[in-house]
Amino acid sequence: MKRIPGSSELPPLTTSQPPFLRGLEELERSLPTEFADDLLIAFVSISETLITSILRGIPRDPRVVSAVRNTVRDHSIDEARHHSYFVYVVHQHWASSPPDRREILGPLYANLIRLFLNPDLDLCRDWLMEAGLAPRDAELVLRDHYSPERIAAGLRADAFPTLKLMGRVGVLDHPAARAAFVEQKLID
Amino acid sequence: MQYQSPFEDWYTYSTVHKPLPDFTCETGLVLFPSELVPGIGHPLVKRLGNHAAQRVTMRKLESYNAFTETLEYQAVMGAAIKIAQNPVAFGLSEQAGEGGAADRN
Numbered sequence: 571m572k573r574i575p576g577s578s579e580l581p582p583l584t585t586s587q588p589p590f591l592r593g594l595e596e597l598e599r600s601l602p603t604e605f606a607d608d609l610l611i612a613f614v615s616i617s618e619t620l621i622t623s624i625l626r627g628i629p630r631d632p633r634v635v636s637a638v639r640n641t642v643r644d645h646s647i648d649e650a651r652h653h654s655y656f657v658y659v660v661h662q663h664w665a666s667s668p669p670d671r672r673e674i675l676g677p678l679y680a681n682l683i684r685l686f687l688n689p690d691l692d693l694c695r696d697w698l699m700e701a702g703l704a705p706r707d708a709e710l711v712l713r714d715h716y717s718p719e720r721i722a723a724g725l726r727a728d729a730f731p732t733l734k735l736m737g738r739v740g741v742l743d744h745p746a747a748r749a750a751f752v753e754q755k756l757i758d
Numbered sequence: 759m760q761y762q763s764p765f766e767d768w769y770t771y772s773t774v775h776k777p778l779p780d781f782t783c784e785t786g787l788v789l790f791p792s793e794l795v796p797g798i799g800h801p802l803v804k805r806l807g808n809h810a811a812q813r814v815t816m817r818k819l820e821s822y823n824a825f826t827e828t829l830e831y832q833a834v835m836g837a838a839i840k841i842a843q844n845p846v847a848f849g850l851s852e853q854a855g856e857g858g859a860a861d862r863n
Contacts, residue, residue, distance in 0.1 A: 580816060588828055607840050611848055614837035617829060624822060627791060635787040638819065644776075645826065652834075659841070659848065666849025690821070694796045697817040701810035703802060711797035 583696050593685040597678070605674060611663060612675060616682045618649070618656035619732045623724070625649060657735055664739050676747025679736060680754045683729050689716055722755050729756055789819045 594613060598606055628634055629643035667675055691712055698708035726733070733756060741747050742757070751757045769775045795818045797803050798811040841848060845855025 580820060583817070588825055591828065591832060594833070607844075607847065610833065610837050610840060614834050617833065624794060627794075631791055633788055634791060635783045635789060637783050638789055658854065659850065662849035662854070664849075689796070693821060697814045698797055698803065700817070701803065701813045702806045703810075707802045711800045711802050714800060715796045 583693070583700065589688065589690050589692075590685050597681070597685075601674065601678075605671075608663070608671065608675060609678065611659065612678055613682050613686070615656045615660045615663065616679060616732060617686050618652045619660065619735055620683070620686065620728055621649075621653070621731050622687075622728045653731075660735060661739050664741055672744055673746055676741050676744040677750035679741055679747065680750035680756055683732060683756060684725070684754045687725050687728055689721070691716065726756065733757065789815050790822070794818065 590613075594609065598609055601609060624642065625646045629639055629646055631639065664672070664675065694712055695705075695708050698711055699705060703711065733751075736742050736747075736751070742751060748757075792798055792811075792815075795811075795815050798814050803810055803814070841850060842855050845852055
């Protein structure tokens with residue numbers, strides 16, 4: 571990403587990887603070596619079938635500057651195409667998987683939804699402290715903003731199309747997969 | 759025999775190749791909806807003044823752009839290549855394997 575010079579230029583805060591990349595690396599280490607490609611395809615299938623509140627709301631939000639609205643609208647048009655394609659990928663990937671692969675893939679989908687949607691609390695804490703809050707106050711603000719109930723409600727709203735897809739494809743009929751979705755609080 | 763690419767008019771309909779959208783920034787509007795920016799309505803942040811909320815909002819927009827870029831370059835492109843190289847491994851036809859990679863060009 572190129573920074574636009576001028577008044578909006580921000581000093582870099584952190585160079586660490588986004589949590590989803592770290593999470594993917596950890597998952598890859600915990601899975602059989604031959605599952606690496608399935609992991610990447612499953613993760614991208616999840617990311618491309620979710621419709622986040624940002625993509626849903628910003629293009630039509632009159633409070634937001636047109637530069638941002640137009641950019642997000644532009645991106646959401648591409649994402650709509652990718653959504654259709656990856657719905658098909660999930661269907662075929664699951665349908666073609668033998669029982670031993672489903673045993674890993676099913677629960678993995680639930681973990682990947684969480685991994686993709688979980689807020690990056692370390693980054694948010696940095697922003698709040700940069701804005702002038704003491705570490706303890708930043709922690710309080712984060713605790714209030716990201717209450718467990720609010721996180722759970724946001725997860726289910728953003729994951730709604732993917733959860734419907736998981737039901738349609740049959741992932742949620744798989745006992746181990748269903749248990750993982752319940753454990754991640756994505757379904758009851 | 760002349761090769762006929764199925765993507766001859768790709769630059770016309772691919773969103774990434776279309777002209778850039780309008781980048782006007784109107785005064786009085788926000789960079790990101792406040793409910794999607796962590797903590798800016800919180801009394802502890804309000805106490806710091808408008809500048810603090812603006813700064814956190816700019817960071818949120820910056821991180822959304824960086825997240826999207828990392829996701830597309832490091833995960834989605836990689837997956838599209840894997841699918842194109844061996845679609846059958848994921849239960850896809852050869853034709854479906856071509857579709858994923860083409861849409862990323």
